[in-house]
Amino acid sequence: MAPAKHRGTLNIGFQLMTTLGILAANLINYGTSKMKGGIGWRISLGLAAAPAAIIATGSLFLPDTPNSLIERGYEKEAHAMLCRIRGTHDVQPEFNDLKSASEDSRAVKHPWRNILQRHHRPQLVMAIFIPFFQQLTGINAIMFYAPVLFKTIGFGSDASLMSAVMTGLVNVFATLVSIFTVDRLGRRKLLLRGGAQMLVCQIIxxxxxAAKFGTSGEGRMSRLYAGAVVTFICVYVAGFAWSWGPLGWLVPSEIFPLEIRSAGQSITVSVNMLFTFVVAQIFLTLLCRLKFGLFYFFGGWMIAMTVFISFFLPETKGVPIEEMVQVWRSHWFWRRFFEEENDIRQPESIRVTNGNSGDNSGGRDRRV
Structure with missing residues (x-):
C-alpha cells in the first residue's frame, strides 16, 4: 500500500513497533521481578494476552489492500481503496499497473515452481540469505539472553535486567534513525555501515x-570495565536496529514480483523463524564452549554478510515494485540470469506489434 518514495519509512514502522514491544517486555520483566511470592514470571507471561487481544480486535478493522481486492475480482472497490490511500482520484496509471500485474500473477498456476525459474534466481537467493544472515548477526542471542549475558560478565540479577532495558531503549531510538534515513541514504548504505559498526563492536x-575472563570463563570486572562492555553492546544493538534489523524485512518485502510474492515472502519468514530458533537453542552452549570467542564467531558472519551485500544487493530505494525487475537486469552479476529471458518468457506471453500490419490498432501492442 505504501507509495514507492515512502515505502522504506512506512515498512520500518513494523520494526519500530517490534522494538517497542521488546522494550515493554523488558520493563515488565524488570517490574515483575520485584514481586514477592514468586508470581512475577506468571504475570509476565500472562500479560502477553494483552497485545494478542489488540491484534485480534484490530484485524476486524483492517482494510484490504488494492492488490488483494483486484486479485479477488473487486476492481471497483480496489480503485476506491487506491484513491483513499493515495489521497487523490488521479490514480488510473497506477491502477492499470496493478491490474496488469494481477493478470500476470493469475497466469502463474504454480508460484512455488515458478520461483525456481532462472529469471527469479536473484530474488530467491535474497529470500534465503538475507533472513539467514540477519539471525547470524547474533542480535537475537543478545536480546533473548541479555540478562544472562550481563549477569555472566559481573552484573547482579537486578542490574542485568536493567541492562536489558537499556539495550531495549537503544533499539527503539536507533530504529527511528533508520526510519528517517532509509529512503534518503538507501538500503545498501545502511546495511554496509551497520555491518561495519556491528563488526567493530563484536571484536571490541x-x-x-577475553582480557578479564580468558579461556577459563572466570574473573571479575570493575564497575567501570563492565560499563564499557555494556556501552559497546549498546552501540552494537544500535547498529543492528538501524540496518539489518528493519532492512532484513524491508528488502525481501519489496523485491518480489506479484506472481511469486506469496512464495517468496513465505520463504523469507520461514528461514528467519528457523534460524531464530536455531540461534536461541545453541546460544548458551556456544557461550559456555566458546566464551569470548562467541563474539568473534558472530563477527566472522558479519564480515561474510557485509561482503555479500556489497557485491550482490542492488539499491532498491524509490523503485516501484512492479518495475523492480529492471534493477536485477542492470546488476553486474544478476543480469546474466536474464540473458535468455526471451526464450524463458516467450511461451507465457508473445508481443505482436501491429504498427505496420495494416489494421486499425493505431500502432498499439497486443498480447497474444
Missing amino acids: VGTLI
Whole structure:
C-alpha cells in the first residue's frame, strides 16, 4: 500500500513497533521481578494476552489492500481503496499497473515452481540469505539472553535486567534513525555501515571479555570495565536496529514480483523463524564452549554478510515494485540470469506489434 518514495519509512514502522514491544517486555520483566511470592514470571507471561487481544480486535478493522481486492475480482472497490490511500482520484496509471500485474500473477498456476525459474534466481537467493544472515548477526542471542549475558560478565540479577532495558531503549531510538534515513541514504548504505559498526563492536566486546575472563570463563570486572562492555553492546544493538534489523524485512518485502510474492515472502519468514530458533537453542552452549570467542564467531558472519551485500544487493530505494525487475537486469552479476529471458518468457506471453500490419490498432501492442 505504501507509495514507492515512502515505502522504506512506512515498512520500518513494523520494526519500530517490534522494538517497542521488546522494550515493554523488558520493563515488565524488570517490574515483575520485584514481586514477592514468586508470581512475577506468571504475570509476565500472562500479560502477553494483552497485545494478542489488540491484534485480534484490530484485524476486524483492517482494510484490504488494492492488490488483494483486484486479485479477488473487486476492481471497483480496489480503485476506491487506491484513491483513499493515495489521497487523490488521479490514480488510473497506477491502477492499470496493478491490474496488469494481477493478470500476470493469475497466469502463474504454480508460484512455488515458478520461483525456481532462472529469471527469479536473484530474488530467491535474497529470500534465503538475507533472513539467514540477519539471525547470524547474533542480535537475537543478545536480546533473548541479555540478562544472562550481563549477569555472566559481573552484573547482579537486578542490574542485568536493567541492562536489558537499556539495550531495549537503544533499539527503539536507533530504529527511528533508520526510519528517517532509509529512503534518503538507501538500503545498501545502511546495511554496509551497520555491518561495519556491528563488526567493530563484536571484536571490541570479545576482546574486553577475553582480557578479564580468558579461556577459563572466570574473573571479575570493575564497575567501570563492565560499563564499557555494556556501552559497546549498546552501540552494537544500535547498529543492528538501524540496518539489518528493519532492512532484513524491508528488502525481501519489496523485491518480489506479484506472481511469486506469496512464495517468496513465505520463504523469507520461514528461514528467519528457523534460524531464530536455531540461534536461541545453541546460544548458551556456544557461550559456555566458546566464551569470548562467541563474539568473534558472530563477527566472522558479519564480515561474510557485509561482503555479500556489497557485491550482490542492488539499491532498491524509490523503485516501484512492479518495475523492480529492471534493477536485477542492470546488476553486474544478476543480469546474466536474464540473458535468455526471451526464450524463458516467450511461451507465457508473445508481443505482436501491429504498427505496420495494416489494421486499425493505431500502432498499439497486443498480447497474444
